[in-house]
């Protein structure tokens with residue numbers, strides 16, 4: 001099952017620069033592991049925003065929820081998920 005997720009990141013003002021850097025390191029590690037195993041099929045930065053569009057390829061809604069809620073920066077992200085179906089005009 002394919003899902004498009006938009007993730008908007010907003011760190012609280014009280015978080016130190018060191019905490020933010022540490023969090024971003026953990027996030028990178030987790031994100032790259034998901035990309036390695038294919039569940040995070042692609043990730044794109046939204047130009048000019050601290051946000052991304054990501055395509056997930058997973059078995060179920062429950063699996064996607066598990067993945068999203070395990071992102072180290074999950075408490076600091078607003079996430080909007082759109083389920084994707086095959087377009088009838090697609091050649092792939």
Ligand SMILES: O=C(O)C[C@H]1C=CC(=O)O1
Nearest residue numbers: 007009027031050051052
């Ligand atoms: O930098 C971001 O867009 C936030 C974060 C969410 C997944 C990921 O790899 O990074």
